[in-house]
Amino acid sequence: MNAARCGTAFLAxxxxxxxxxxxxxxxxxxxxxxxxxxxxxxxxxxEIRYVGNAPFLVIILEESKTKQRYKVEMGPSWFFAKDVxxxxxxxxxxxxxxxxxxxxxxIARQVRYGGETVMLRDTMGFPNWRxxxxxxxxxxxxxxx
Amino acid sequence: xxxxxxxVFLAAVWRLAVLSAADLTFSFNQHATGNxxxxxxxxxxxxxxxxxxxxxxxxxxxLFSEAGYSHFAGNPGLSFGGATxxxxxxxxxxxxxxLYFSGTADAVLxxxxxxxxxxxxxxxxxxxxxxxxxxxxxxxxxxxEYRNYRDSLFDFISQTFSISLDRFFKTKTTxxxxxxxxYKYFLHPFLAxxxxxxxDGSSQGGNGKGRHHGGTGYGLPSRSDSxxxxxxxxxxxxxxxxxIGTRLGLSLSAVRQWNLSGGNPFxxxxxxxxxxxxxxxxxxxxxxxxxxxxxxxxxWEIDLKMGYTVSDKTFPGIESLTLDGxxxxxxxxxxxxxxxxxxxxxxxxxxxxxxxxxxDNRSNDPYFDWRSGFLTGGIEWRLPFGKSE
Numbered sequence: 313m314n315a316a317r318c319g320t321a322f323l324a325x326x327x328x329x330x331x332x333x334x335x336x337x338x339x340x341x342x343x344x345x346x347x348x349x350x351x352x353x354x355x356x357x358x359e360i361r362y363v364g365n366a367p368f369l370v371i372i373l374e375e376s377k378t379k380q381r382y383k384v385e386m387g388p389s390w391f392f393a394k395d396v397x398x399x400x401x402x403x404x405x406x407x408x409x410x411x412x413x414x415x416x417x418x419i420a421r422q423v424r425y426g427g428e429t430v431m432l433r434d435t436m437g438f439p440n441w442r443x444x445x446x447x448x449x450x451x452x453x454x455x456x457x
Numbered sequence: 458x459x460x461x462x463x464x465v466f467l468a469a470v471w472r473l474a475v476l477s478a479a480d481l482t483f484s485f486n487q488h489a490t491g492n493x494x495x496x497x498x499x500x501x502x503x504x505x506x507x508x509x510x511x512x513x514x515x516x517x518x519x520l521f522s523e524a525g526y527s528h529f530a531g532n533p534g535l536s537f538g539g540a541t542x543x544x545x546x547x548x549x550x551x552x553x554x555x556l557y558f559s560g561t562a563d564a565v566l567x568x569x570x571x572x573x574x575x576x577x578x579x580x581x582x583x584x585x586x587x588x589x590x591x592x593x594x595x596x597x598x599x600x601x602e603y604r605n606y607r608d609s610l611f612d613f614i615s616q617t618f619s620i621s622l623d624r625f626f627k628t629k630t631t632x633x634x635x636x637x638x639x640y641k642y643f644l645h646p647f648l649a650x651x652x653x654x655x656x657d658g659s660s661q662g663g664n665g666k667g668r669h670h671g672g673t674g675y676g677l678p679s680r681s682d683s684x685x686x687x688x689x690x691x692x693x694x695x696x697x698x699x700x701i702g703t704r705l706g707l708s709l710s711a712v713r714q715w716n717l718s719g720g721n722p723f724x725x726x727x728x729x730x731x732x733x734x735x736x737x738x739x740x741x742x743x744x745x746x747x748x749x750x751x752x753x754x755x756x757w758e759i760d761l762k763m764g765y766t767v768s769d770k771t772f773p774g775i776e777s778l779t780l781d782g783x784x785x786x787x788x789x790x791x792x793x794x795x796x797x798x799x800x801x802x803x804x805x806x807x808x809x810x811x812x813x814x815x816x817d818n819r820s821n822d823p824y825f826d827w828r829s830g831f832l833t834g835g836i837e838w839r840l841p842f843g844k845s846e
Binding site (some may be wrong): 350355356357358359360365366367388389391392395397398399400401402403422424425426427428429431434435436438439440 | 480514518519545547549551552553554555557584586588591592593594623625627629631698699700701702703704705706707751752753754760803805806808839
């Protein structure tokens with residue numbers, strides 16, 4: 313009985329902890345401003361996007377229909393895990409963010425090129441990337457492609 | 458009381474995840490195979506694999522940990538659990554280049570029959586990637602690994618160096634070439650001299666379930682000193698990939714590997730399904746492989762991959778044996794044909810996949826002449842906590 317009571321208390325504590333407010337950031341994934349873009353990669357850079365985090369892989373994308381340019385933020389570890397080149401046709405699903413100069417910003421959650429789909433974030437914008445990406449690549453666990 | 462302890466433990470993990478804006482990933486895979494030991498014995502199994510990983514990012518530094526358990530329903534002695542902890546660090550060098558470092562510690566513990574395969578691993582990885590131009594990428598890497606097994610026969614230290622260069626052309630074609638050098642040194646792979654025993658099949662070791670497989674019986678009782686044994690390999694790889702729009706990709710890749718010196722120091726090389734056998738890895742063979750792969754986005758936003766691989770491998774130092782365990786005087790040689798297909802669908806918080814592969818392995822060692830299928834389904838569920846960057 314006591315154990316059950318303690319368990320309930322812990323569950324209540326868990327619920328209170330999980331409801332802690334997330335840190336408010338000036339640059340965040342907004343599901344209401346999600347767009348789908350298709351275009352070509354004009355440039356690729358590695359730059360700091362968030363204070364206290366690893367530098368991000370960023371691509372400059374020119375949309376095929378409008379010729380509008382976008383600065384598309386991918387993720388930190390993907391600079392090593394995936395190879396994107398200038399000229400490559402890319403389809404991006406992501407959230408529009410603030411303009412950087414004349415170029416619109418996009419935080420990508422899904423990128424597709426050459427038949428490969430890379431899920432960078434979930435539909436709420438939470439990152440999918442994990443530490444140890446390079447090690448995981450070389451690991452053999454069962455069959456599969 | 459046990460239940461209370463479990464609550465406390467889960468609460469602590471949860472609390473850590475929430476406060477530190479960490480990412481928790483849960484995955485469950487269910488495998489079915491008609492040949493878990495990949496031999497002519499064709500012992501089938503159903504394997505359930507559960508894993509949980511936790512990652513926390515600091516400035517350029519990422520701490521990661523993972524724990525998992527694989528249960529082999531038909532061969533419970535092969536069930537194993539493992540844990541990994543490590544950190545990696547990404548350091549930019551200008552806008553087009555970066556250095557990556559990681560250090561990892563692993564531990565794997567098997568159930569009863571395969572306790573000799575229990576091991577601890579320390580590994581370090583350094584890598585460099587640079588865009589030489591907007592269409593060309595140079596990658597270089599070095600890795601060092603030390604493994605310590607319960608059966609010290611398998612202990613080794615290995616190092617590898619790799620370099621690759623690719624180029625993307627206006628035709629949407631990517632061409633890539635790579636060179637890889639590796640050296641693996643088994644610290645003490647030879648058994649101490651033992652009184653002579655009749656050269657029958659049982660001297661191959663094993664646990665009574667066949668000619669080979671078992672946690673013991675791989676050692677060569679021919680050397681009395683504590684000398685080690687090294688094996689050195691060099692491989693060349695090439696890849697040509699063609700993107701057709703964003704929804705279809707085709708690739709053809711080839712690898713050629715040479716054995717520069719040394720050989721496998723054991724009596725046998727065996728590759729199990731899912732569980733690592735210390736006698737088999739990328740150092741243990743010489744030969745070539747050719748892979749064709751189609752990746753396609755099909756209706757309902759499902760990713761489809763279909764591949765075909767043919768490989769031709771010899772195993773330096775490993776003699777082909779008859780089914781009675783009598784040496785034939787020739788090096789073991791395998792020719793393998795493999796088809797694979799995989800379907801994957803991502804939902805908002807989780808992704809699911811289903812994959813099937815069929816392997817036809819022809820070998821001049823009849824024990825390793827086999828054909829079998831492998832089916833896997835799985836789910837991966839991500840539980841991010843804290844800030845949404």
